[in-house]
Amino acid sequence: MLIAIFADIHANRQAFSACLAQARDYGAKRNVLLGDYVGYGADPEWTVTTVMDLVEKGAMAVRGNHDSAVDNLREQLNVEAQVAIEWTRGELGSAERQFLEQLPLTLNDDDRLYVHADASSPKSWRYITNVDDAARSMWATSAQITFCGHVHRPALYTMSATGKITAFMPVIGSAIQLISRPGRQWLAVLGSVGQPRDGNPAASYVMLDTERRALTFCRAPYDAEEAAARIRNKGLPNWLADRLLVGK
């Protein structure tokens, strides 16, 4: 079965629509959502209702730190994120806020674990940016493959039976077979759908072929000008609009 997995949508309607359409064309039969549906972008309501609709149809979804921050004033965010989340609070109705609040922090499916950030302490929202972070996360789970987001830059880590970790910069569109062997674990850090920060403005997500255990990092180009214009129209910080055009 082909699963499409999305992380860090951040209320970017144009980017998320483009990813969903591309994944559907590739034959995705199932969607998994790794959190941070809101924050930064101009369409939180559309995004959350779309996610609610997908979940109703069988998608799996976990909660991210921005989703937590909607109803939890103690959640720490950077300045721009804080401005965006304060605005977002005024955009979401109670049904949407309730939906976000009840989302789990982790989900297991077969030999896979879905989580927004570091799996060793999901509520701490720690970034996975190097092999040490990756090791800590993989030690904490028995799942063979972990999928997370939060970093906004794609990466793939694998740990051998002897505890050696390999970090890898995935090549777009090239399927990687996640070989299954007792003791080997994989950790896929997804790029962001709605706010890529790896220098490529195209929306980022992955496709997993569960039978072949083949993972493909995908990019969907989208109308970033429109997404940026909407951010400016809502009076959100300009940098949140500008960065979409350069993928930073």
Add this chain to the structure above:
Amino acid sequence: MVKPFLELGAIIDGFRIEECIHQGGMATLWRVSRVGTTMPMLMKVPKIAEGEDPAAIVGFEMEQMILPRLSGVHVPKFVAAGDFAVQPYIVMECIPGKTLFQRLPELPLPYAEVADIGLKIASALDDVHRQHVIHLDVKPSNIMFRPTGDAVLLDFGLSHHDQLPDLVQEEFRLPFGTAPYMSPEQLLNIRNDPRSDLFALGALLYFFSTGVRPFGQSETMYGMRRRLWRDPAPPRRLKSDYPAWLQEIVLRCIEIEPAWRYPTAAQLAFELSHPGQVKLTKRSERLKQDPLTTVLRRRFNKDLTRSITVPAMARQISSAPIVAVAVDLAEGSPPLNDALRVMAERILATLPSARLACLNVLKLGRVTIDFTLDEEGHNKRIDRLVALKHWAEPLKLENNRLTAHVLEAVDPANAIVKFAQANHVDHIVIGARQNSLLRNLLGSVSAKVAAEATCTVTVVRPARTGETGQS
């Protein structure tokens, strides 16, 4: 836990175990069969009992990731892989015959045969390099030949794939490979330079042509590291009749600096198939090893032990293409030949490692043997070669980037296409004859080349003038 499965006659996932054909340090090879499959197959089963070498496991994982992605005649065809949780294995095509290793008692081989073996291996390396794989363990026991003569590379357990995580790199902080053939950069744990395979091939060619391993067989770290500063004795010192062109090629392959070797396997193959056109540098004349001062400079030069950043493999290969320009000396008008030269110049200006092969076709009569050719054929060829070099002169290319070839053929387009295929040409540049009587009679050579070539073709026309620019 796995032993009970592996007995003669046992059936695993539809594969029947027929015969054990090899018990190696890292894996066991079984001949297997399957109902409905006629291709001979073998099953590779890693040794993963407790206390076994972790290399066997990681190498096997790597091969399991790489082999299914490779295709073509230069690799064994992948058939199936078994789940590690049940019984890990890879089933692949069984290549009949023997590996090059079995020929070691016959060494040294005749020079022409060594060059032929080198050409076949270089062609195979070019093919896998273009599929993003660096073999990193090129040695006689990993090379076989199909009945067609095509070389087949075996064992991708130590290989590096440009688009896959390198499991071997992290697993072994110490370099891993086969001592006599391992490149200096592999000793520094650099695993992403395709020119490492050219070094191994150079060491193999040296060994096969002289009977002596250029870097010995030492497997100690010091013994292996010596090649970082000490060059081997030039083959001509070991064998006085050693051809200069072969020494040039072999010594260039085993240069310590990757950048001093051939930029691509395709360019090495090109040289091996045109020995008469190999540019003979100082390398080809050498009878002595480098002087002690040079060796000491290398030995204590920290630059050599630095980690080198290697450009992405695909970019490295595509920056050193072989470009063939078909120049029509008899029929071609000066404006067209000038336009061809301008185009060649533009292509070469952006690619400093590219090389240019200038082609001209000497047309043979279709039905009868052309007797006039017999009488003056030799002169005609020479005349054409001279004219080709003259055409290329304004490009001011170094000798080692330029070759000239006169092909004799009934069908010029076919000859050009065949030359391009046989010589790993990446790009053909050809002129289109305009409004000529010959073109009307014979059809367009450039159109046929563009349609039938397997590489990029650029068709050049002279700049438009008032007369020709009507449409």
